[in-house]
Amino acid sequence: MVGIVVVSHSRDIAVGTTRLAAQMAGPDVAIHGAGGTPDGGLGTDAELVSAAIEAADSGDGVVVLGDLGSAILTVRAVLEAANGTGNVRLLDAPLVEGAVAAAVTASAGLPIDDVARAAEEARAVPKL
Numbered sequence: 001m002v003g004i005v006v007v008s009h010s011r012d013i014a015v016g017t018t019r020l021a022a023q024m025a026g027p028d029v030a031i032h033g034a035g036g037t038p039d040g041g042l043g044t045d046a047e048l049v050s051a052a053i054e055a056a057d058s059g060d061g062v063v064v065l066g067d068l069g070s071a072i073l074t075v076r077a078v079l080e081a082a083n084g085t086g087n088v089r090l091l092d093a094p095l096v097e098g099a100v101a102a103a104v105t106a107s108a109g110l111p112i113d114d115v116a117r118a119a120e121e122a123r124a125v126p127k128l
Contacts, residue, residue: 002106002115003030003056006099007049007066007075011036017099025103030056044074046081053078053088061087061112063102063119067095089116097122 004021008014014035022031032052037043049064056062066072075090089112091098098119105118 001029001058001109002060002102002112003032003058003062004099004102004106004115005049005052005056005062005064006031006033006035006095007044007052007064007071008033008035008095009042009044009068009071011040013067013095017096020096021099021103024100025107029103029106030058031099031103032056044071046074046078049074049078050082057088061089061115063112063116064088064090065093065095065098065102065119066090087112091116091119093119094123097125 006014006017014033018031018033032055034048034052037045053062064075066075079088079090101122102115102119105115
């Protein structure tokens with residue numbers, strides 16, 4: 001099953017987003033957050049991101065969603081340092097809506113292309 005990683009500058013945002021997505025998807029989807037710095041401050045940390053990707057990877061690939069620009073830069077640096085790390089995709093998707101859409105799609109056992117598409121298309125879903 002495709003795994004999901006949520007990268008945020010805030011540990012609270014990462015934890016809350018992963019909890020929400022997990023509640024929607026059920027227990028079979030590996031959803032991990034990498035939020036904040038190791039000392040609990042705001043920021044992103046390459047080691048936390050790398051560990052979350054490793055934890056989420058069950059062999060079917062991992063999609064990664066980030067909150068702000070430097071979170072994306074941190075993920076890119078992690079992927080480059082690992083020479084691509086296999087089937088890991090950094091998505092251009094809204095954090096909360098994308099994580100929920102990815103989680104629900106992954107829970108249906110769909111492949112990474114479908115999981116990535118669901119997350120990225122979440123930006124076009126109107127709220128009103």
